[in-house]
Amino acid sequence: MRPARLANQMGDYLIDMQTLEQALDFAPPQARTKQAPPSYSRAWVVVLVAADLTMFLLSSLLATEIGFKYWYYGRSLERMLIGDAVFIVLWLGMFQRLGLYQRSCALSVKDELYYTITALALGVLPQLTLFTIVPVISTSRLVLLLALAFSIVAVGGTRAALHGLRTANMLRRRRRVAVVGRRDRAVRAAARLGLGANAESLIIEVADVDRSVGHAHMTKDVDIERLRWFQEARRWRCDTLIMTEIVPSSIMPHLLEAAARDHILFAFAPPRLERHAYSLSLQTDGQQVLIVPSQLQACTPRARLMKRLLDVAVASVGILLTAPVLAAAALAVRIESGGPVIFRQERVGLRGQVFDILKFRSMRVDAERDTGAVWARSEDDRRTRVGAFLRRTSIDELPQLFNVLRGEMSLVGPRPERPVFVESFCRTLPRYDERHLVRPGITGWAQVHMRRLLDPSDAVEKLSYDLYYVEQWSLFLDVSVLLQTTVEVLFHRAG
Structure with a gap:
């Protein structure tokens, strides 16, 4: 059986077992190759x-x-x-x-x-x-x-x-993953695995698991390792075996035992069940196995209340402590360039609601009148001298403490983006809208792990950090981000 190279960007392997009996029926005893389990x-x-x-x-x-x-x-x-x-x-x-x-x-x-x-x-x-x-x-x-x-x-x-x-x-070892199932499902599952450069997937096509296993009439005396697709996974020395079809429960104990002997991780990849903004758990009800979705911790009423109490307390104290800095920054902006001290701009917040974010103005008045909405640059000639200092020290973000008190933002969360950019990202980046399940933040998990978003290509990396924050939220994580941000502002940016 000769594998053919898949014509896609992954460069994986495809094994096409043409008939149903050939796909999952048992190989004759003489065709079985004995392999000692890894030591x-x-x-x-x-x-x-x-x-x-x-x-x-x-x-x-x-x-x-x-x-x-x-x-x-x-x-x-x-x-x-x-x-x-x-x-x-x-x-x-x-x-x-x-x-x-x-x-x-x-x-x-x-x-x-x-x-x-x-x-x-x-x-x-x-x-x-x-x-x-x-x-x-x-x-x-x-x-x-x-x-x-x-x-x-x-x-x-x-x-x-x-x-x-x-x-x-x-x-350092090359990871090998076997994906078994109908061709369309197996190819789609392999593409969504997110395997790195040091890995490859072996796609083994089968048409109907139930029917072929059913006529084989599994008993405890049947050697599960004689299944042809299992043989292929062993022959290719795969360390992970993923099924896109549900395997009959009658063979599961034997299949798991055989996989354990060969140190192969066995898993299912349901075709219509994709990762999204909820967590999943398995429960049993009688003989039925249930996949139960539940809210992410960050989205529960209790978590929202705890986070809101932290936001109000810290923002109130922060405004009192930084009042002299706020006054000095406002005076400097007005003296240098005149015009409004506070810059307001529409951003997308919780559940897609649009609000006006507050900042100290760091650019010329009407800086986007001729260009429209554009990405900020590290060396932006639209900035004023005072504005460049405010940006470098993050003082320009301090008015957002009032956004926090008004309930439009949180101290920690994904940074809010402008509606025009959000609309574009939602079309091109899967799961981008999940960032809006929580209030946007003055700082965030992405901000303490990567530089300021200066180019649309950075959005993919930033999204991965934002989704991690949404899925793994805890008060401890918020406090950790606040402390890291404080250290960064005081000892790195200010220097």
């Missing part, structure tokens, strides 16, 4: 166990040495060492119990540390119980706490370092 995962488990064991041993011995030398001199050292051995055995058992030797590379360092600390803390409880029941192996609680503290630092640090090394190694 990398087992080797990695050995590395983890060895690293944990070493760090446990060093931490326990160090705690015992300190305890024996400074607090418990004269106590039986052999008895304390027996306690150390119990520490190590119970902690290794707790790590195994919590699955720390079965977790995938997709686990973040934060989660790795969380599970490590949890396992270490929980491991103390059975140790205290055992020492109470069997006094002969008991040791000091102080030594136990010291061993726990040393283990958190040593084991946690080692696991974080190993996780970083493994992640870097995985990123």
Whole structure:
């Protein structure tokens, strides 16, 4: 079966299985190629166990040495060492119990540390119980706490370092994703995966999953690996297998077992279910599996109330603290160029409503009379000297604190754009309108991660930051952005 190159920008591969029986029927036994499952995962488990064991041993011995030398001199050292051995055995058992030797590379360092600390803390409880029941192996609680503290630092640090090394190694490897389903759905799903340059997708066309699996009459004795499309995914050494069609539940346990043996991530990509401004969760009702959409956290009434209270409180204090700066800036603008001090411009806000944003005027009066709406430039000859200073120090944005008090803006959120640009972006950038699910902000997640938007081509990158903010909002994130903005304004722009 020879793959043909797809004639699209992705340069992926297409396997065309022409008949229904050929697509999902079982290959004859002699056609099956035996492949040993990769040993990398087992080797990695050995590395983890060895690293944990070493760090446990060093931490326990160090705690015992300190305890024996400074607090418990004269106590039986052999008895304390027996306690150390119990520490190590119970902690290794707790790590195994919590699955720390079965977790995938997709686990973040934060989660790795969380599970490590949890396992270490929980491991103390059975140790205290055992020492109470069997006094002969008991040791000091102080030594136990010291061993726990040393283990958190040593084991946690080692696991974080190993996780970083493994992640870097995985990123250097070329990722291969097999997408299985009807040709139109599989091609569309592959195009939407967002695979980087270090990845490729293998598209395997099948016509009808239910019918071919149905006549095969799956039982627990059937070898799922003999499915032709699964063979192709294995032959191409794919690490991810995505189905655009629903697989009959009767074969799912066998399919998952086979995928796990080959360390293949198995997932579904429903054809009509696309990422949008809501979160999804799976629930079961009897035998039925339900995909339940729910509001994003930022869009809930409770979140809006909390965010509004923060906005009003901080904006009110901000106006009081910056009153002298506001007065000085207004006076400087009026003296230099005359005309209005405050510049008003239409921007698109919450749910697409248009409002007038307030700024100190930094350009000549009627600067866009001849050009119309144009993008601001880093070296803009329309700016006045005072205006250039106000822009560089972000003082020109301070009047937007009044927009916040009026409920038109928030302290943190996607920066509002002009209606003419929003209309253009909504036509060309998918999901652009989702920025308007929250109030626009004086500063935002995009502003602390990239420079000012000076060109339409920057809008794609900026949108990714804005959507991340909308989807991941929390009060902590708002406070973090405010602090980063303050540092940026005081120590970078002002300099």
